[in-house]
Amino acid sequence: MKILKVTQAYYPFLERGGQAGTVRELARGLAARGHQVTVLTADLGDGGRNDLGEESPWGWGALAPNAETIYLRTLLSFRALTLNPSLPSFCRRRLAEFDVVHIYGLYDLLGPTVARFSNRLGIPYLVEPMGMFHPIDRGFFLKNVWHRALGRRMMRNASRIIATAEIEREELIQGGIAAGRLLLRYNPVDAAEYRVLPPRGIFRNRWKIAPNEPLVLFLGRLIPRKGADLLIEAFADALPDEGVLVVAGPEGEAGYLNHLRAVATQCSLTERVRFTGPLYGEDKKQVLADADLFVLPSSYENFANAVAEAAASGVPVVVTDRCGIHSLVNHRAGLVVPREREAVAGAIRALVMSPALREQLRAGCHGVTEELGLEKIVSVLEGFYRECVDRGASAAGRKSGAESPSARCH
Secondary structure: OEEEEEEOOOOOOHHHOHHHHHHHHHHHHHHHOOOEEEEEEEOOOOOOOOOOOEEEOOEEEEEEOOEEEEEEOOOEEEOOEEEOOOHHHHHHHHHHHOOEEEEEOOOOOHHHHHHHHHHHHOOOEEEEOOOOOOOOOOOHHHHHHHHHHHHHHHHHHOOEEEEOOHHHHHHHHHOOOOHHHEEEOOOOEOHHHHHOOOOOOHHHHHOOOOOOOOEEEEEOOEOHHHOHHHHHHHHHHHOOOOOEEEEEOOEOOOOHHHHHHHHHHHOOOOOOEEEEEOOOHHHHHHHHHHOOEEEEOOOOEOOOHHHHHHHHOOOOEEEEOOEOOHHHHEOOOEEEEOOOHHHHHHHHHHHHHOHHHHHHHHHHHHHHHHHOEHHHHHHHHHHHHHHHHHHHHHHHHHHHOOOOOOOOOO
């Protein structure tokens, strides 16, 4: 199949959140299975990047076996929203060549524009809200305006809507999406990437953390929803006299890092909390190799990719029951707790004080990682695409009175 993936954020703009990495993994997995995959995204670097490939009619383009990435030139941007004047031209000149379109995320102009052109051409498309269906972080008024002006039509005309966890599926149903239109697919983790980690001690040496000191890790964007401030307070309760908390990730809301530093000071943890900034690639693997446990006390995650990466690295996790991945990791790779300071502190204390429990959960990480294996998840997604293409071809055949369906699927 020829597949177009539409996403506002994509590699190398990893600071924009899990969407950038997830779409890349799925695109690479589909390309490896022989499908022709094109990723359409925006240049989020204000034209200042030199690693986006060669100049193209629409911006910049990068080619790989069975894969193409197109970064549209960005004229204006506001938070996650970009204005990309060459988008209609791309749709008019290229869209007809694709069998199916997959739109990731909401609250941008890329998805609704491609959806409108896809409808005109009779190309089936799927929408994956990625936890954005209900506004949760900021800009509630503008996001509601987006839904009324663009989002409702895009969702209504989609062939299918993809949820990435049971918790998101239920929220979509409560939001008025018919259960029969929903498909469930977890986010993948590339187990091979985390199978062999760097030697233990590299990260600890760099940040002056003793080899036997308990290391608790938070890894994610620094925004209020993720709960790093709650974690600092819970860490102080759980381990008042020992341990180091590593808070790693890009600042996603101006001033929030200063707030976290102030919380650490109030809890008398100035010397025992390390704010490292974002960690990617080998730096991320090094901290995972040295971590004793991973904690994400978020108020909402449609899935929680960082938790899957921790499990793939053999690191026991603590998550709240508002993280989509919680049903997969509970009492297998980690502990699931309410989003309350005492509950998070109790889970941290239990894991640090019980090597046997840590080893039990560490052993369970493998089973979770197998369920989220890239090959398995991509196979599920491939089936979704074929079902949509076949349904679209059958409908087109009935409408035209043709004896055989359209040959879009090949």
